[in-house]
Amino acid sequence: xxxxxxxxxxxxxxxxxxxxxxxxxxxxxxxxxxxxxxxxxxxxxxxxxxxxxxxxxxxxxxxxxxxxxxxxxxxxxxxxxxxxxxxxxxxxxxxxxxxxxxxxxxxxxxxxxxxxxxxxxxxxxxxxxxxxxxxxxxxxxxxxxxxxxxxxxxxxxxxxxxxxxxxxxxxxxxxxxxxxxxxxxxxxxxxxxxxxxxxxxxxxxxxxxxxxxxxxxxxxxxxxxxxxxxxxxxxxxxxxxxxxxxxxxxxxxxxxxxxxxxxxxxxxxxxxxxxxxxxxxxxxxxxxxxxxxxxxxxxxxxxxxxxxxxxxxxxxxxxxxxxxxxxxxxxxxxxxxxxxxxxxxxxxxxxxxxxxxxxxxxxxxxxxxxxxxxxxxxxxxxxxxxxxxxxxxxxxxxxxxxxxxxxxxxxxxxxxxxxxxxxxxxxxxxxxxxxxxxxx
Numbered sequence: 001x002x003x004x005x006x007x008x009x010x011x012x013x014x015x016x017x018x019x020x021x022x023x024x025x026x027x028x029x030x031x032x033x034x035x036x037x038x039x040x041x042x043x044x045x046x047x048x049x050x051x052x053x054x055x056x057x058x059x060x061x062x063x064x065x066x067x068x069x070x071x072x073x074x075x076x077x078x079x080x081x082x083x084x085x086x087x088x089x090x091x092x093x094x095x096x097x098x099x100x101x102x103x104x105x106x107x108x109x110x111x112x113x114x115x116x117x118x119x120x121x122x123x124x125x126x127x128x129x130x131x132x133x134x135x136x137x138x139x140x141x142x143x144x145x146x147x148x149x150x151x152x153x154x155x156x157x158x159x160x161x162x163x164x165x166x167x168x169x170x171x172x173x174x175x176x177x178x179x180x181x182x183x184x185x186x187x188x189x190x191x192x193x194x195x196x197x198x199x200x201x202x203x204x205x206x207x208x209x210x211x212x213x214x215x216x217x218x219x220x221x222x223x224x225x226x227x228x229x230x231x232x233x234x235x236x237x238x239x240x241x242x243x244x245x246x247x248x249x250x251x252x253x254x255x256x257x258x259x260x261x262x263x264x265x266x267x268x269x270x271x272x273x274x275x276x277x278x279x280x281x282x283x284x285x286x287x288x289x290x291x292x293x294x295x296x297x298x299x300x301x302x303x304x305x306x307x308x309x310x311x312x313x314x315x316x317x318x319x320x321x322x323x324x325x326x327x328x329x330x331x332x333x334x335x336x337x338x339x340x341x342x343x344x345x346x347x348x349x350x351x352x353x354x355x356x357x358x359x360x361x362x363x364x365x366x367x368x369x370x371x372x373x374x375x376x377x378x379x380x381x382x383x384x385x386x387x388x389x390x391x392x393x394x395x396x397x398x399x400x401x402x403x404x405x406x407x408x409x410x411x412x413x414x415x416x417x418x419x420x421x422x423x424x425x426x427x428x429x430x431x432x433x434x435x436x437x438x439x440x
Contacts, residue, residue, distance in 0.1 A: 005134075006127040008303040010113025012102055015055040020110050022062040028112060029066025030137035031130050032096065033147075037071060041095050044072040049085035049155070050100035051186040051244050054211030055110045059100045063112070068147035069140035072096075077155035079209075081186045081245035082113070083336035084159035090119035090333060091158070101186065101244040104221045105411075107212045119333035120312075121305040156189055163194045166331045167342045171349050174199035177235045179251075181226045183219025184209040185243035191338050195239070198342075203233050215242065220249040220324050220337070227255045237345070237355075241337040246304070247324035248337040250344060250355065258355055261286045263344060264320040266358055267328070269293060270347055277310045277319030277327075279303070280404050284419055285365045302406060304335045365401070366423035368430040371413040372437055380405075380414050380437060389436035393418070393429045401426060403433070 005011045005019050011028065013020040019028075036044040046067050050056035056079075064074050072095075077088065082099045089097030097115035105111075114122050140146065167173075178200045182188040188207040196202045205225060206218035218225045220242040230238040230251050238251035250258045261283045268276045268290050275296030278287065282299060290297045300310040304325040311319050311329060320326040326340035348355060380386055393403050401420030408415055416433050420426035 003124065003127055004131055006124075006131065008305065009103065010099075010111050012105070012109065012111030015053075015108055015110050020055070020059070022058055025059045025062030025112065026066040026069075027134055027137045028130070029063040029098075030070045031066075031133035032098075032114065033067045033070025033072040034133050034137060035126070035129050036095055044095040045075060046072050046096045046098060047075045047077060047085060047089050047092070047094050047152075048098045048100070049077045049080035049082075049088075049186075051102075052079050052184060052188065052209035052211060052214050053100075053102070053107050053110055053243075055107075056100045059110060059112065063098060063100070064149050066137070068149065070137070070147070071141040071145045072147045074147060074149040076149060076151045078151070079186050079189070080155055080159065081190060081241075081336070081338070083246055083332060083334050083339065084155070084162075084186075084190065086115045086119040086334045087159055087162050087332065088152070088155060089115050089117065091162070093117070099244065103244050104183075104215055104219070104242040104247070106216070107214050115334070121308060121334060123309070160190055160193050160197070163190070163336075163338045163342065164198060166339050167198055167346060168350075171346060172199040173345060173349065176237065176345070176349075177201045177203070177233065179203045179205060179226060179229045179233055179235045179238040181218055181220075181229070181238065181240040182206045182245070183215050183221075183241055183243050184213045185215065185219065185241065185245060187241050187245035187338065191239070191241060191245065194338055194342070203229065203235065205229050219243065220247050223249050223251060223257050226251050227257065231255055237348075239337075239341045242324070245337045246335045247321075248326060248340045249324050250341065252354060252356055254356070256356060258359070259322050260320050260324040260326060261322040261364065262355075262359055262362065263324075263326055263340065264318070265289055265362055266347060266355065267318055267320075267326070267343065268295060269358075271318060273316060273318045275314060275316045277307050277314070277316060279307060279321050280406070281322055281367075281417060283322065283364045283367065284402060285363055289362055308334065365419050365421055366426055367417055367419045368423070368426045370416045370430050370434050371408070371411070372416060372434045373413050374437065378437070380407075383437060385436045386433070389433050393433060397429070401429075403429070405433075
């Protein structure tokens, strides 16, 4: 059974268009509350956090109303990173965590995603159960059963202390000058404090959210601002988070950008776990290099929730995506940009070697990624011209590269990725595939 509203990372879309409207938020909260109670939670307590989008106020109120109508108490924490919501849900022994965020998307988008009592993203089956409950999610429980709401005023401080606890007590960041880019998002009042309190000199950018500027020309998806700031301030490293702070990009003093694949490789080499989980998008060179270390490597579907599912199924702890989602299950139950940054800085401090030095032996295969907006009504799966072009591309690569085709889970586009040791071959192949998607 396919999910109608939930994608790879919760419910997401343009504000003002279904499903990102207040009526749906109310119904979704009500349906999720009903599912909690059906599973035996007599008086569920739900934590709701959000990023800095102006629409967060509207969706927060709608969800609070829906949960209350279903007989659930609500704890509101205001702007807080997605992994912060996951942490507090688990630490406070609550029944469900809810994040209002569209992650790295522009302010005009928003979304809603859920975390279990254990602080992990919930499986497809749970989301299907909530969707099945939506038609019946109306009215409310009797007055004596209605939920109450309260605010947790020290949520930010609790989460800051948690992040700091993942960094070894015997080490310090003293002597490091860092630029921290919070994307005008949920970590604007969190991340600078974490690095400063561990001893670093911190220059902050992207820390003036106004409800409309989240991810705008800053953050993990726009690293040029960080690169400029690192060079201008002669910093040792730059840390870039996205709007909800669950992904990470790092820049060194020379302006070199390290993506999630490179960070995953460094952690694998340092920790030498039994195995590592990447995704279908993980660079082929990273897979080969990790296997050369004698470690197992498997690919999950794109999306950190699927990386997590694979890790849990295998009993492993390390996984990630090139986009900067890094999962370290010995540190946190979900991807956390701040925590991942601390682990990378620990590696630098402990070894006395820069990230560039530690990556000297790794040569990534060039990847060409094209986002193709499909004409209305065009089905790429049944498009004859595209099928022929794809078969020709895979035949010409003949095992020397990869072709990956997947629809976006968050945007109305088809993602075409071609990976090859020769960047020109990869780019030409990708463009040929994109050009073949013409209406018949």
